[in-house]
Amino acid sequence: MEHAIHPEPTTFLRKHVFSVDHKVIGRQYLILGMVWALIGGLSAYLIRSQLAWPGKSIVGASLLFEGGVVLPEAYNALLTMHGTIMVFFVAMPILLGALGNFLVPLMIGARDMAFPRLNMASFWIITTASVILILSMFVPGGTAAAGWTAYPPLSARTAYTGVALGQALWILALALEFVSFLMGGVNILTTAITMRAPGMTMMRLPLMVWMQMSASVLFMLSVGPLIAGAILLLMDGLIGTNFFVPLAGGGGGDPLLWQHLFWFFGHPEVYVILLPGIGVLTEVLPTFSRKPIFSYKTILYATIVAGVLSFLVWAHHMFTSGMNPLMVMSFSITTILISVPFTLIIFALIGTLIGGSIKMTVPMLFAVGTIACFIVGGITGIFLGSAIVDTYMHDTYFVVAHFHYTLFPTVILGGLAGFYFWFPKMFGKTLNPVLGHLHFWLTAISFNILFLALFRVGLGGQVRRVWMSAPSLEPLQHLNVTATWAAIAMLLGQIPFLVNIVWTALAGTPAPGNPWNSNSLEWQTASPPPHENFAEIPTVHRGPYEYSAPGNDEDWMAQDAEPTSAAAG
């Protein structure tokens, strides 16, 4: 359906701040996520420095902490903030907020999202949530310090942590974040289902759109119980109810209830941020292999199967929690089964390379790096899915290394692949590829050193969320130091990235409409796309992956190119 939704704004405020244009909102989410990524990265720097050189003054930390020393209370707040920020304020805004908003209408040939004002509201609600989260760091008692999982009773009573208002503000910030992405999910789904251009059947959608839709569905179905749980936790903390806190004399609430509510959301949430990262790969790999994606339908159905399974595995986070061993066994089996759809997806992505004509551009480099690293995350998941091995591994650094190996590749490397790929479209400028290559190698190498070291530390028995490791683990301390240097290298490795952005913004050459000779609709309009995206709504004649089709002189064929008799698709 075609409708001119809103006239082109004329004032600065309407154009760049309170805009209802999905492209502007996408860019706003991107900036928000990148600012948070910087804060989240610096929190990791403080955490790692403390673990490498416990109790010592940390370079640059004297701005925040007396003498630059991170004390245990501050350390717990830092690790809570790192997890909260990276999952809710970096991964979701960048992968769903920025990429979803920017790409879905363009890819389906629509002029904007279905609900532009709701879209603007989503952004300003997460911005409010961001402000509240930052405020929580400055109230007496400090911000939440019970981990991003906020297990009660620790998170429910000031007496246990010394944190008072900070925990309540943390819950409020998250609740608003949930509201924001619920609204965003409604928008993405409605847009993708109702506003496709003529000829854009569901099976002609770029897989990125499917990934955004799947992520939205998973989020909307899983977040409800957690919102309920968050309200109960808020009441436990503020007015002393006992939903999750048992009474001293027996009876009262049950702390395991929170874990069930949290992880019923928490596991699908992993896929909410992982699927759009895979969606980036489904666009980047065919473009630079000049080949169709391998088995579109297998990827699509495997994603749906993985999404359904993700609702049946949550208790694998709770194998040592004290729940019934029979339940542990059934969750162990479903968890390990999830390797099947992901094997299909990964092999389909690799299959896309076979027989291709591969060009190692910067986005391609990040995309291949994503697969190469994510494989490690997938395989190490089997150890933790096995309940008996998890009995040893749970809450050790092995778990920390595992989930960083699943989420860092998909969210950060995959997100960066998307950033380098769509930056010309988003901003109309061409990034410098030399700085891009440098950025990739610095990031990828330091990432692998960092988390391989942490696998080893975890196998040695170091538990997570400790202010310093146990004296018995002294023989492994050099690995903690190595990991910290790698983390510092990774942070410094972002300097070429930032220089590249600033340089390109100031002096970058204008990008053509379709710099990579890609097929999908977002490339068939100007860079950046004009107000309302397309001069004329395109008519779609084929799927998005018709690269190197036989009988076609070019090695690509836009989705909306008129079919010729020789190349009817």
Added chain:
Amino acid sequence: MLNWFPPEVSTFGQDVDSVFWLIFWIGLAWFIVAEGIIIFCLIKYRRGKGRKATYFDGNSWKQASWILIPGALVLCLDLAVDFAGGHAYHKVKGELPASDVKVRVQGEQFAWTFTYPGPDGLFDTADDKETPTLDVPIHRPVHIYLRSKDVIHSFFIPTVRIKQDALPGREIALWFEADIAGRYEIACAELCGPLHYNMRTFLNVHTAEEYAAWVSETWGDN
């Protein structure tokens, strides 16, 4: 063999480790195959002059079998891992073997305390003794009754390969049998507050004679 774990000192430690190594070798094989194919593709199919991609979309059964076969293989290996793991899990978490060494373990911010029932074998009687370390005899199953006074803690003895959360409001029974005497670290594995990192104590596995000496020393003339 690669020596990545702390030494194992319990009767089921070997079972736990063998499941780890089973998964490790399967996983390593997949890792090498998958990364190998990626590297092979990047070299073989790199864009040279005039290189044109071969068009195929992998949607026919014949082409899709390229990924369906690995998928089926993974499914079979998954079941093997489930089976091996389930067997070991049953040994560790199934029925507790009979035992006359019973200890009540309580976690609280930020210490573990161990209560022994004493000669009468009953808790909450006058001859109970509370100790700051866990002292057990070698080659005898030990029953642990795990509690928490305040928040969630996690009772973790790396060398025994056992970990169990301690929950306020309930008591969880577990067991182990140590087969090498020595002194081993006990940690708290669940974030429990500011001094979580420091919530540590020791497991002392005594030989039969040492244990008898420890008992008579602890309970005196009783």
